[in-house]
Amino acid sequence: MSILINENTKLVVQGITGRDGGFHASKMKSYGTKVVAGVSPGKEGTTVEGVPVFNTVENAVKATGANTSVIFVPAGFAADAIAEASEAGIKLVIAITEGIPTIDVIRITPILEKNGTKMIGPNCPGLISPGKSMVGILPTMIFKQGNVGLISRSGTLTYEMVNQLSTHEIGQSTCIGIGGDPVIGLHYRELLALFEGDKDTDAIVLCGEIGGDAEEQAAAFIKDHITKPVVAFIAGQSAPAGKRMGHAGALITSGTGTASEKIKAFEAAGVRVAKEPAEVPDLIKKAFAK
């Protein structure tokens, strides 16, 4: 098993005729993801990388039975595209687009809730269930099928960590980049719960960063609800307050959202916290050895 995506994922790529959309559609396809449709208003009837293009998500779903969507639409139009997917019956939307105005994400949240649509991102690298399906822009060659689930707010840091795991022969069930924006779809808690319920996941790596209190909440949730071992790493221990470290959400304001608070919270919840990414495989091995 795995969570959220697997062999049955049928993907529609919104913004497939854009530079990024086309490129990654092809990458996903070659990994084995079932990319069944693309959407680009006005381009219905054409194909991109062998994938049929539709004017609307509604048409794409009708014609192909797509159940998952990935968004490569530019920031100014992305929230509307997400809402479109949700209203067309798509139950999982992965929003790669960076720079969507926060109020737009807030405004579509109730629409997603009403339709029962889950969202990953925005401003995220996507997710992968190695050997089954990849949706997003992840460098597939570093992943390895296995029994560790990974949730991360960042992109390349995740790759660094996955690379460490794979190099140490620790495979992954599903790896998810949840995105670096302040307001995002599925967060640690929902995903931790999914991993807890996934019988092919035996341990969880959580890669957090400064800003907000999602890590603290995740720590509390782990304490109460998660029985599988969790290893965490927090980026931004050296980040100064008041500065946005690249990610819109990575910001220490008025002394809250610091790495040390988060590390403390995790340690209090019995989570093993790595000092540097290279420590993660070792901590996982220790967890399994126990």
Next chain:
Amino acid sequence: MSILINENTKLVVQGITGRDGGFHASKMKSYGTKVVAGVSPGKEGTTVEGVPVFNTVENAVKATGANTSVIFVPAGFAADAIAEASEAGIKLVIAITEGIPTIDVIRITPILEKNGTKMIGPNCPGLISPGKSMVGILPTMIFKQGNVGLISRSGTLTYEMVNQLSTHEIGQSTCIGIGGDPVIGLHYRELLALFEGDKDTDAIVLCGEIGGDAEEQAAAFIKDHITKPVVAFIAGQSAPAGKRMGHAGALITSGTGTASEKIKAFEAAGVRVAKEPAEVPDLIKKAFAK
């Protein structure tokens, strides 16, 4: 029995410190309606006609267990007052206020739906279950407890008709003025269904007027779902097209919404249609005689 209001109706009067609100609170009280609270922002702690006043509907509901609200708030603030009642847990709101912008009514409709709140009106005279409770501005002395339900888009025309009924010893279970605005809360269909299910109602009088196609829809609904005899009257047979006859909703546009169309629809549905209000009691008697 009766529909919507009865001995258990506990009423809060929104806008009780206004001229109309206070006057009608007193009238309702003397009829026997359980007027348990008034709302007027800033007047909490005072009383009007012996009724305790609260700043918010929330406070009123908490303190008194009110389950029904009547709105005497001026047009510019009335929609917000209705939404307030709905969000404070009130399940039936009667909006007397005339002249509420239509878009405001449209905007609060989903809020009422979400909270399961029914609305009568706006721009309506209210409703009465004779001998039990009156909510609104109806002249109580003309009503008589009995077995005929009445639904009407107008005010004084209803009184005229009720007066005819009562004079002919035909009492009423519940009489409802649904309001003369284009967009209103409960309409013929919902109320017909309630009367159909009310074991103390044996016949229904429906008093319609020009504009829209609610009467046509009611006729279709009666044909399919109503077993009790229905007598109808339509006002505005002599009204010219394109002119709003007092009620914002009473308007024949592009030849639709005429009285003759409505009469035809009712007759086709087996409804007895009165030529003038004075005929109604006779038609009811005939229906009962059958």
Next chain:
Amino acid sequence: MKIHEYQAKEIFAAYQIPVQEQVVCTTVEQVGKAYDSMNHPVVVKAQVLVGGRGKAGGIKYCTSKEKAVDAAKNILGMDIKGLTVETVLVCKAVDIANEYYVGLINDRNTKSVLLMVSAEGGVEIEEVAKTHPEKILKIAIDPLVGLQPHQARNVFFKFMKDGNQVRQAADILVKLYKLYVEKDCSLAEINPLVIDNQNNVIALDAKVNFDDNALFRHPEYDAMADYTEDEKLEVDAKEKGLSYIKLDGNIGCMVNGAGLAMATMDMIKLYGGEPANFLDIGGSSNPKKVVHAMEYLVNDKKVKAVLINIFGGITRCDDVARGLLEAFSQMKVTIPIVIRLSGTNAEQGRGLLANNKELITADSMGEAARKVIEAAKKVK
């Protein structure tokens, strides 16, 4: 409240909805100048607040200044359904590749703003609605979410193929909805919405009605009003708390409540008379309203007799009687008046009027209608 096409297009322009260059003219000379300034075929369009201008000859396509001037001469002063054309709009003509109908209204059934789109643009949509309702796509807009761009695109993809056209049309629709809500409209139509031969999507006509209930929060609309004489009376009456509509008959009515007022008119007609007006004095008991109402009836020279039909509820019959006495003391009333008082304080009301021997009293609506028709017949 209705506004003219040129006013609606000014609002469109403020919301970045593309419209053709336009000049508002009230003289033939201005039309000539407008032609010169555009130096391009134009359309001269009568500005009257009634439909069917085209059929009445109020819209002319002109390929030269001479033709434009001729059209202006014809149209200015023209009578269209009883309205005199005092203003024309000169618009740059468009080479139309395709035309559509787009409309928004407050919908009674769905309790929402209803979007209507049809490929049958440029013709009267009411006709289409009757003959080919299936050709009109209707979508109820969620009042909380509003009209989303993808919804607008999805609608137009049912009518157009070109992505660029769809994007433009969808953009116009999203703006039209924004305008509709912010300006408290009760109707906003673009008929036709056209695609020109350069692939631009343009609102070629514009019709906007404002919700009368919302006028109080748009004082700026006062300046846009262009009322006929009859409508001025209606507006004036509304300010006095009355709902008054002048009609063509000779029997004046004064009633409390809109439904009862309509039923009273119906009854007059049913018994063979012709109502001269709709007049609802409303639910309050202010005697002054009765005085004002009486003024309208007396000032209407067609009125031969008056029927006053009051069913007292909130309105108290004695208040109405007091108002009548005040009216009689202020103005000379020579026409016969039939009065029927019923309900709250009817006895007291009748008592107050008992000394007034000219008043004809009635106990029911039917009796009152018969008596007033009879009385009107006797007046020369």
Next chain:
Amino acid sequence: MKIHEYQAKEIFAAYQIPVQEQVVCTTVEQVGKAYDSMNHPVVVKAQVLVGGRGKAGGIKYCTSKEKAVDAAKNILGMDIKGLTVETVLVCKAVDIANEYYVGLINDRNTKSVLLMVSAEGGVEIEEVAKTHPEKILKIAIDPLVGLQPHQARNVFFKFMKDGNQVRQAADILVKLYKLYVEKDCSLAEINPLVIDNQNNVIALDAKVNFDDNALFRHPEYDAMADYTEDEKLEVDAKEKGLSYIKLDGNIGCMVNGAGLAMATMDMIKLYGGEPANFLDIGGSSNPKKVVHAMEYLVNDKKVKAVLINIFGGITRCDDVARGLLEAFSQMKVTIPIVIRLSGTNAEQGRGLLANNKELITADSMGEAARKVIEAAKKVK
């Protein structure tokens, strides 16, 4: 993006949120004139984009022109947390009967705009949040319905008794929410919202931040920007597709991805060094970005050594290598550079750089961090 109090108050005024009469001054003379024009006690307030102005002596209440001029002399040019005061705001002073805190933010947890109100007005809300969180009332606003007037009233009735005050405060709050959404804010605060001794409710201070993600649809905000030197670098870098933040250390970093960039800084610190910057070259492979990034590092005179840490995913290591070669050909780089390439096309990247003998290579982040710290120590 932050804006000054006076700019925020101009927006408030455009939304009819009551603020005190104000004059923006950059000289002592202007402050004197402003006092004369008001002829009333004033408050002179430093306009700097940082909190804690009051504690730093940047806000003075002045009952005479002399005092106002003195205050201006003190405050203009004053240093507050590293920022020099170049502008002061002169506001008519208010006799405060009561003060409150009102704030709106984009909330991560509720995924909504969060309303915060507290009776602890005029003090730093972050302090209140830490010491007495129960004193802050928080309400998540439904994004579709928006803030309804009755909700705003219900909130203030928990803090005030007087209906008139509540109505005013609620009205301000509804307008603030409208402004917040329409202007794409990420924060809007009134601290304090005061009631004066005539029962008027006034926004005495105003703090507005715009959502950086939404700047693209508000070109008008450009003119409002007042960046420090460091912030100008950040904005400049952003235009080049880089995310760059200057810090105080001496080890420059160039990394792809924000999380990895932070982790790289952390590693430098963990191993005893001090990062000179945060620098994320983003997810694309454009060699030009690498050149620009190199420029920032070389131009920072504090930088003694550079660590380049690339984990190739979308970013291809050979592209980064090409960018570096181009940078070396364009500028003189004398400081030691440690480079770690991993992931997509790492081999090719290393190959391209193999001839470049000065480059120090590393296989892991840890090794790279140790090597760059060592290298920096050797540089004088």
